[in-house]
Amino acid sequence: MSHLTPTSTRTREWTLWLRFALHNTLRNRRRSAVTVGIAALGTAAILLAGGFALATYQALAQAAARDTGHLVLATPQHFSSDEDVPLQHGLSDVAALRQQLLADPAVRQVLPKVVFSGLISNGDKSTVMMAVGVDPDNEFAVKGPFLTMTAGQVLASETTEPEVMLGDALARSLKATPGSSLTLLASTTEGAMNALDVVVKGTFTTGVPDMDKRAVYTSVALAQRLLVTERVTSLGVFLDRMDATLPAQRRLAAQFPALEVQNWEQQAVFYQAVKGLYNRIFGALGAIIAVIVVFVVTNAMAMAIIERTREIGTLRALGTLPGQLLRTLGMEGMLLGGVGALLGVVLSLGVSVLLCVVPVEMPPPPGRSVGYPLNIAIDPTLYGVTLLAMVGLTLLASTLVARNTVHLPVVDALAHT
DSSP: OOOOOHHHHHHHHHHHHHHHHHHHHTTTHHHHHHHHHHHHHHHHHHHHHHHHHHHHHHHHHHHHHHHHOSEEEEOHHHHHOOOSSTTTTOBOOHHHHHHHHHTSTTEEEEEEEEEEEEEEEOSSOEEEEEEEEEOHHHHHHHHOSOSEEEEEOOOOSSOSSOEEEEEHHHHHHHTOOTTOEEEEEEEOTTSOEEEEEEEEEEEEEOSOHHHHTTEEEEEHHHHHHHHTOSOBSEEEEEESSGGGHHHHHHHHHHHOTTSEEEEHHHHOHHHHHHHHHHHHHHHHHHHHHHHHHHHHHHHHHHHHHHHTHHHHHHHHHTTOOHHHHHHHHHHHHHHHHHHHHHHHHHHHHHHHHHHHHSOOEEOOOTTOSSOEEOOOOOOHHHHHHHHHHHHHHHHHHHHHHHHHHHTSOHHHHHTOO
16 A cells, blocks of 8 residues: 655646646647747747847957956056146056066966057158057967957067057058058157157058057057156056956955056946947847747637636536636646747757857948857856746746636636637
8 A cells, every 4th residue: 555745745736737737738739839939939039139148248358358458457547537748647667566466376467558649650641640559479479369460460579670560541541561661759758759760560450440540559668768758557467267357356456555456347348338238128129029928828828718718617616726727727828938938948059059060250340340250158047047037927927817717606607608
């Protein structure tokens, strides 16, 4: 003689009600198939849109951290005040600062940067430049191929003459090619004008036409020589991993109280703008799709309940409790939404994997001249939240639709036509 525990009895009861709900959904297979299909497409659309947004955030975050460093160390005035003369708020004693920063176990490299503006001339024509002085050997080794070279080579520290790299649009404007001689003119830290003859080492494109018209790269030593100073604008601190950013920021801020440490996100204005825009766009899109799916499931359940009103009355007359009926009708909606959501997950995963195997190139966004690969991130949290939300919303919608019918007086339900 077998003995069933209360837990096993409840489990068996729930299994029976679930099987009952499954058989009821298969009564009208065409309607159920349409409902499941719409739920699947809606779920897939939410996951693909969310995955695209997440992939964009990740790419922009990596690009921002690669450009400025995970952390930027500078004087507080550098972040809050404009300079009257170049490097007015610059950092001094850079070599000692670098040694102290490199002692931190999470710090992989520290790159100095000198940002200045001035004029660049080929003798016949002069134009405005936005120049950056970098450590050539470490800059391109740490950041990787962040610039697309169109001619010539990247800068190197070991050279016998002062060299620069130009944006390709600026090079065309000055009719300069690798090996051409140009002159840089800039205001020194004392406010006087200084000039320096340089040789073009190479040309590049950033993918942003407006930047390519003004961009100039040179070495920190050459920039300091032109500006007559030993200061640098800031130090970019590159860490061994992205998630070490905030802990390292707190440590370095405590270590250097006289200086200010900002992370890459505080410096990435474009990243913040894109994230804010995409959150609004894809958030509204997801809400609209979820509402459509809920309405489709609600409509399907409403039609099924109207058709089965007399059956519900018969079950009530046989002693079935309203709560039991409400449970099984809610399970029917949950099954429709759940199966549709699972199919949507499979569809989204298939599309995401397919894009990894067969790359698709997106057109250039506004303000850029090069496209980018279409990637869809597969985020377990996004998938889990979306699946639970679809199941929960369809369960709630079905329960609300069925509530009035299961509480109808038995006589009224049996007389329904």
